[in-house]
Amino acid sequence: MxxxxxxxxxxxxxxxxxxxxxxxxxxxxxxxxxxxxxxxxxxxxxxxxxxxxxxxxxxxxxxxxxxxxxxxxxxxxxxxPNAHRPHHHLVCARCGAIRDVHPAGNPLADLPTDERYGFMVSGVEVTYRGICPNCAATA
Amino acid sequence: MxxxxxxxxxxxxxxxxxxxxxxxxxxxxxxxxxxxxxxxxxxxxxxxxxxxxxxxxxxxxxxxxxxxxxxxxxxxxxxxPNAHRPHHHLVCARCGAIRDVHPAGNPLADLPTDERYGFMVSGVEVTYRGICPNCAATA
DNA sequence: ATCCTACAATGGACATTGTCCAAGTCAAGC
DNA sequence: GCTTGACTTGGACAATGTCCATTGTAGGAT
Structure with a gap:
């Protein structure tokens, strides 16, 4: 249910x-x-x-x-609806299909203090873009 | 010019x-x-x-x-207009201010093959979100 | 310098996504 | 089974962007 x-x-x-x-x-x-x-x-x-x-x-x-x-x-x-499992997204530039992905690494940690301009940084979204197998086949 | x-x-x-x-x-x-x-x-x-x-x-x-x-x-x-220098963005959730940032690390490399679902992955956008110093002061 | 022509600009209608609001409706507690 | 405040409705409105037929023009050809 x-x-x-x-x-x-x-x-x-x-x-x-x-x-x-x-x-x-x-x-x-x-x-x-x-x-x-x-x-x-x-x-x-x-x-x-x-x-x-x-x-x-x-x-x-x-x-x-x-x-x-x-x-x-x-x-x-x-x-x-998958709000309780943190994840990012992989999007097909052609058809818009979306997959949830779980990259390694921690992008938050990758933003050095001197690149934060005094912001209180609280989150990060990562969007990968590419062509899905379907669209690649129909190219 | x-x-x-x-x-x-x-x-x-x-x-x-x-x-x-x-x-x-x-x-x-x-x-x-x-x-x-x-x-x-x-x-x-x-x-x-x-x-x-x-x-x-x-x-x-x-x-x-x-x-x-x-x-x-x-x-x-x-x-x-800054298309020739790759960068990502840091956005204030309150006022919408945007800064260009240059995080360390390579998010593309962080996406393992088995999380690519056969996509030809060509790019990645990273958006950091937070509160800018201005808005933090006026909280 | 003038003309031609393909490409660019115009502006207004239309499309998409989303928000707002006043009025009507209903879930849940008594 | 009432009452009431929260929820729903539908339609108007707003913001952003696209489309298209018409008009204008940059830049090459003469």
Whole structure:
């Protein structure tokens, strides 16, 4: 079942049909869906759910730290239910396919103090870009 | 003068007043301007330049590899004339300020083969996030 | 110097993604 | 089964960017 749903319930979230559906959609596929893709899938289970609700719900799950927002391109944000395992992303420049990756090394440690300009550095995102096997074959 | 302009001319670019202005604006400040900021500054030198032209011109400079597109947030793309010195970015989560940084280490080498899923990996972007001294002071 | 022509610029419509808000609805506690 | 405050709705709006038909022009040819 939905671990995500359990975690959210455990935080005193008011449970509604809409929120349940959004959580189930996200947790169902471990792909990186856009908000509108989530909406489309949610609609097929709960036809009257609105776009605004999907956006709100995703935003709340992100605030709670249960879902990650991923922006690998300038199009839509994508939502990653895999928030509790730190990881980075590998993106196909042609088709946009995304894979979670776990590089060795610690990029945070690689930023020397004199390159921090007094910032309190709290996080780092790494996005690898390339061509996926599929697209390479169809080149 | 404008090195960027020289490089572009050297590639057989057809030179127009609009393109010259865009290149000069970009090369003038080494900040990371959005397309609309470039447009605003371009207008003050060449009042009739259109938004579409600025977008087109920036896009062409990116295609030629003379300018980098930077997407540190989901708002507007930013344009970085510093395309020939590889670097990454440090972004203030509060005010959006951006600094170029040069971390040690090689993230590309940190991605093991068995985490590449058959992709031809060609590049990597690293975005550090934190709070800049200014925003930390005004917390 | 003038003309030609392919390439560039224009501006306005359109597309995509996302946010906001006032009004209606409902989950959960009493 | 009420009540109430939180949730949902749908549509307007905003920001960024793209597209396209029309008009203009840089730069080579004559």
């Amino acid at each position: 939905s671990d995500l749903l359990e975690r959210l319930r455990g935080r005193g979230w008011r449970m509604t049909a809409q929120r349940r559906v959004v959580a189930e959609v996200l947790d169902g596929d471990h792909v990186h869906l856009t908000a509108d893709e989530v909406h489309a899938r949610a609609v097929s289970r709960l036809p009257e759910i609105s776009r605004a609700t999907v956006y709100n719900t995703l935003g709340e799950m992100v605030s709670l730290g249960e879902v990650l927002e991923v922006s690998t391109d300038r199009r839509a944000k994508r939502y990653d | 404008s090195d960027l302009l020289e490089r572009l001319r050297g590639r057989g670019w057809r030179m127009t007043a609009q393109r010259r202005v865009v290149a000069e604006v970009l090369d003038g400040d080494h900040v990371h301007l959005t397309a609309d900021e470039v447009h605003a500054r371009a207008v003050s030198r060449l009042p009739e330049i259109s938004r579409a032209t600025v977008y087109n011109t920036l896009g062409e400079m990116v295609s030629l590899g003379e300018v980098l597109e930077v997407s540190t947030d989901r708002r507007a793309k930013r344009y970085d």
